[in-house]
Amino acid sequence: MTITVKTFARLADAAAALSTERGARFLGGGTLVMRAVNETDPAIETIVRSTDPSLRHIAISSARVQLGAGLTMAALLAERELAFLHPVARVIGGPAVRTAATVGGNLFAQSPYGDFAAALLALDATTTLAGGFGQREVALEELLVRRDQGVSLVSSVAFRRPTTRTFRFVKVTRVHPKGVSVLSIAAQLPLMSGRVNGARIAYAAMGRTPVRARAAERALEGRPLDAATVAPAIAVAGEGTAPIDDAMASAWWRRQILPVHLRRLLLGDGQG
């Protein structure tokens, strides 16, 4: 099948083309769409691109971070103010993937991919969607629920800047130094008077999309982070998850090791 490539200088025009062109897919860095094109995915008839600089814009204040959806993992790694995200960006493939893989693309990566999306979910990110209606904000959590039903173009993500050392991330893989996730865990663990206040924990590769660990979050609330008090959260670590079987691990194995790695992450006593 012949594929048409349409490149737009303005994001709004790209968004309009996505909704009007037959079989249109937006191309970020190419790691997802070009793979599908190479596999002759018949659903792709038009590739839509945009060179709009807003897609690669970074805005960081003391309170808030906004990332253009077209920013690559390499671009994030070059930004010192985003050091808290570097452990996440650094494990998204090798250098040649990181120069292509984008923030926006990761939101649409199928399990077991999507480590960066899990991090953004833990950071309570909102997405800005561009479409014929203009722009509107949608919580990432909501976007992930309906991302496969055809959504508008994500132009940026934004989240409150985490305070020092409240954000933690671990990726568990069978291939070192880097491989596809068996699972990954991102957690934002603000403390007030030494007790967890407003925990957000998210997993990648523990479901069709990255998911929140709500039961574990509830179990942590108001407790200090020590071995005895995190035990109830560890006991419910797998609630609400539906991991897949794949070449990296079986769903059973993922369920078995999740509590182990969540415990280590919460107690800060080692990486997966």
Place this chain on the structure above:
Amino acid sequence: MKTPLQFRLNGEEIATFVDGGANLLDVLRESVGDLSVKGGCWQGTCGTCTVLVDGAPRLSCVTLAESCAGTSIESASGLRRGADLHPLQIAFMAHFAAQCGYCTPGMLMAAKALLDHNHNPSREDVVDAICGNICRCTGYEPIIAAILDAARVGRRGT
């Protein structure tokens, strides 16, 4: 419908026509005739198709060729200067860092991307640089040793 595409490949101006949705790997091999760029998986997984686009390592199999308009691309065929091999190529030979050789062009370009920006890499830096490149016969140790050796040679300026 074919689309005109121009870029530089190893310093040479290239003008060609590409199919809609064509990946850079196929264009380099089939339209331009640079067979040093190897195709392994066409999924962005194995790294053997690695080239440098404006100095940055890219997996040519998952790079839309049209997105490379106006860029400068480097492939393994452009490493040597006349009869003189690149220090990386010499080091790969000296360390027996190629057995079947299929991963070698991608390894060389991933290593070049590292050494172009880091003249004194640690072993960890080298491992990270080639972590997206799969080798299934040589083994990684000779490759890592070769890259570290090429870096040493580069620092000596010999």
